[in-house]
Amino acid sequence: MDDKALMEMVGKMEKGELVQLIGFMIRLSGSAKQALADFCRKNANEGKAQDAEEQLRQHWKKAQPVIEMFNTCGGGPKSDEEDVRDELEMIKTLIGGCEIPWTVRKEVLDEILEEVASDNSGLTDVLVDVASRMCRTREEKIYLADFLADYGNSFYKSYASEIYSENSRPDGASEMEEETLVSSSDYVALANKYKKQGNQELALKTMQEGLEKAEGRLFEIYGFLFTYYAKNKDEKALDGLYQKAFQKEQDKDFITELLYGHYKEEGNYAKEKEMLCALISCADSKKLGKWYYICQKEFSASDFAAEEKKILETIRDRNLSAYFDICIEKGNTSEVLSYLAGRHQFTEGNADAGHRISKQLVALYPKEIVAIYWEEADFYAQLGSQADCSHAVDILREIHEIMEQNSWTDDWNERYNSFIRDSITNPTLIAELAKF
Numbered sequence: 001m002d003d004k005a006l007m008e009m010v011g012k013m014e015k016g017e018l019v020q021l022i023g024f025m026i027r028l029s030g031s032a033k034q035a036l037a038d039f040c041r042k043n044a045n046e047g048k049a050q051d052a053e054e055q056l057r058q059h060w061k062k063a064q065p066v067i068e069m070f071n072t073c074g075g076g077p078k079s080d081e082e083d084v085r086d087e088l089e090m091i092k093t094l095i096g097g098c099e100i101p102w103t104v105r106k107e108v109l110d111e112i113l114e115e116v117a118s119d120n121s122g123l124t125d126v127l128v129d130v131a132s133r134m135c136r137t138r139e140e141k142i143y144l145a146d147f148l149a150d151y152g153n154s155f156y157k158s159y160a161s162e163i164y165s166e167n168s169r170p171d172g173a174s175e176m177e178e179e180t181l182v183s184s185s186d187y188v189a190l191a192n193k194y195k196k197q198g199n200q201e202l203a204l205k206t207m208q209e210g211l212e213k214a215e216g217r218l219f220e221i222y223g224f225l226f227t228y229y230a231k232n233k234d235e236k237a238l239d240g241l242y243q244k245a246f247q248k249e250q251d252k253d254f255i256t257e258l259l260y261g262h263y264k265e266e267g268n269y270a271k272e273k274e275m276l277c278a279l280i281s282c283a284d285s286k287k288l289g290k291w292y293y294i295c296q297k298e299f300s301a302s303d304f305a306a307e308e309k310k311i312l313e314t315i316r317d318r319n320l321s322a323y324f325d326i327c328i329e330k331g332n333t334s335e336v337l338s339y340l341a342g343r344h345q346f347t348e349g350n351a352d353a354g355h356r357i358s359k360q361l362v363a364l365y366p367k368e369i370v371a372i373y374w375e376e377a378d379f380y381a382q383l384g385s386q387a388d389c390s391h392a393v394d395i396l397r398e399i400h401e402i403m404e405q406n407s408w409t410d411d412w413n414e415r416y417n418s419f420i421r422d423s424i425t426n427p428t429l430i431a432e433l434a435k436f
Contacts, residue, residue: 052098060108063087070121105134117151120290138167154257161220184220219254226258252282285319320351346376373399389429
């Protein structure tokens, strides 16, 4: 009997018959018993891995909205923070005890790093700890370091430097020779070698040469030289380092933040203020809200009153969403509402992507926000693709929730029925509306 006919016969057997057949085969053959054991073990492990993957996603799904809210508000209730920390601890336990594929870990890691970049939740340290545990191979660790180098605060840029140093060369590679120096990590490795040998002067010279010759990111070199000059109270060299970063148009935010901390510690208010103003212009645009409130806190009242308009104009030009967050916080909601009502472009990239801004105004201006959402739903419905129609229906859910909260039932029924009538020639949209 050929294999196909045999499999057809097996396929027709009931579960009880199959169990009896398997029992007979493993009694008859030791190799069959081993094959069955291997099969069961493999599938059991796959099942555990799939469970762990889903648990990882679920723990993060519970933690992420609270962390996002904390980043927006600069913190939150202690009880919520404790709940988030519990979820993150469970993620660390899962990562440590289960083999979860990098594709799954990276999916969650990327979302964690988005919250790290905002750096306003009060949870950045524990988030970076979780992120570090999620990265196991050299390539994964370099991926983390690349992100922290671009978006981390000054402390985590230094941490990225450590990761690069630890993973810059494969295990067993020969010691760095001067002729192989290319990246800033190469120069750091050689300088550290000279430091261990007690040759501080040669280490310093190596890093100064690296500032001129190294390729790629230079924040490791800036960090090394900043630490050396600050320790030796060489203010002229520190200022030269700052000017060099701006000449090179590279790592400006990194050195500026370091100098801000330095002048604050030294009690040099004039220079501290200068660095804070510079950060508004050069810092990562995602962190402009944080720097605005630091300026408000650390400037004198008269200085902040004199500088605030210029600071806000810079923030508005660099990150409209961050600017609107500040406007709402200050009670200047009319400017935000005017923007929302006047725009007719709803695709990704606008300041209200994901309704992050408009949701903050719903309680104050429910009718105006509902009108804007209806216009957006019509826009996506007319685009016509399955994804656009699905998004239009998601917006309808938001509209319905707002109108229901305000007891606008008749208005909802009238407007929704009109929307359906307008959609009758769009089968894709009708199919999506059936899920509503």
